[in-house]
Amino acid sequence: MADASPEIVPVSAFRDNYVWTLRQVGPNGRHAAVVDPGEAAPVLEYLAREKLELAAILATHHHADHVGGIAELRKKFDVPVYGPRSEPIATLTHPVSEGDEVSVPELGVTFSVLDIPGHTRAHIAYYGAGALFCGDTLFACGCGRLFEGTAEQMYASLQKLLALPNDTKVYCGHEYTLANIGFAMGVEPGNAALAAREKRDRRLREAGKPTLPSTIGEERATNPFLRCREPAIVDSVNKYLGARVSDPVRVFAAIRDWKNRA
Ligand SMILES: [Zn+2]
Numbered sequence: 001m002a003d004a005s006p007e008i009v010p011v012s013a014f015r016d017n018y019v020w021t022l023r024q025v026g027p028n029g030r031h032a033a034v035v036d037p038g039e040a041a042p043v044l045e046y047l048a049r050e051k052l053e054l055a056a057i058l059a060t061h062h063h064a065d066h067v068g069g070i071a072e073l074r075k076k077f078d079v080p081v082y083g084p085r086s087e088p089i090a091t092l093t094h095p096v097s098e099g100d101e102v103s104v105p106e107l108g109v110t111f112s113v114l115d116i117p118g119h120t121r122a123h124i125a126y127y128g129a130g131a132l133f134c135g136d137t138l139f140a141c142g143c144g145r146l147f148e149g150t151a152e153q154m155y156a157s158l159q160k161l162l163a164l165p166n167d168t169k170v171y172c173g174h175e176y177t178l179a180n181i182g183f184a185m186g187v188e189p190g191n192a193a194l195a196a197r198e199k200r201d202r203r204l205r206e207a208g209k210p211t212l213p214s215t216i217g218e219e220r221a222t223n224p225f226l227r228c229r230e231p232a233i234v235d236s237v238n239k240y241l242g243a244r245v246s247d248p249v250r251v252f253a254a255i256r257d258w259k260n261r262a
Pocket residue numbers: 061063119136
């Protein structure tokens with residue numbers, strides 16, 4: 001029997017956004033769902049080219065580069081729009097929060113909703129079919145900026161994602177990977193897994209390919225924001241601060257501050 005999981009393809013939007021597009025596998029597949037359509041035009045082009053009908057729209061948070069295309073898409077496809085219950089997104093039809101499930105029956109998938117505040121006040125993730133759609137919270141080798149939340153909230157949100165199985169595929173909202181790896185190598189220069197990742201992801205970008213998805217296991221091994229208890233990282237942070245801290249939330253906050261200034 002064929003694998004029922006949908007195929008997940010990136011549709012590029014703006015300069016470095018990805019609109020993750022889930023599509024039915026197989027010759028009879030004609031449905032798709034999109035995550036964080038900041039722009040409608042590239043999505044509409046993709047759906048028309050591939051002869052796909054939209055079945056659902058999922059949003060992770062309220063920033064315009066993630067939800068700006070929803071109204072336009074709904075003019076053509078009258079589909080449910082899922083998104084965070086406590087954020088101002090006028091186009092939502094189905095507000096959700098942690099504990100809720102989102103099913104797209106046309107694609108045979110169901111996602112659990114996780115609350116992961118920090119980048120925004122009520123940012124959510126969708127987890128299911130071995131995939132995580134985490135918007136601007138966890139990036140490949142990085143994390144989102146703290147626009148509406150605290151370091152404590154973001155740290156807890158990242159720890160929640162880190163508790164998912166290592167082989168979970170991580171689909172984040174932007175192609176920031178090479179810049180993130182460059183920063184990470186300055187924080188943890190002795191990390192061999194990070195050096196290997198840099199080589200591989202540089203080749204992918206040189207070939208014009210996305211570096212995503214990554215996996216939770218790979219993030220665990222290379223992402224400094226998930227490694228706040230590593231002695232080498234704590235040492236680096238103490239040098240950066242010129243002070244001794246070891247509490248992982250304070251280490252996290254210092255790395256976030258360091259990255260903002262880098
Ligand atoms: Zn954002």
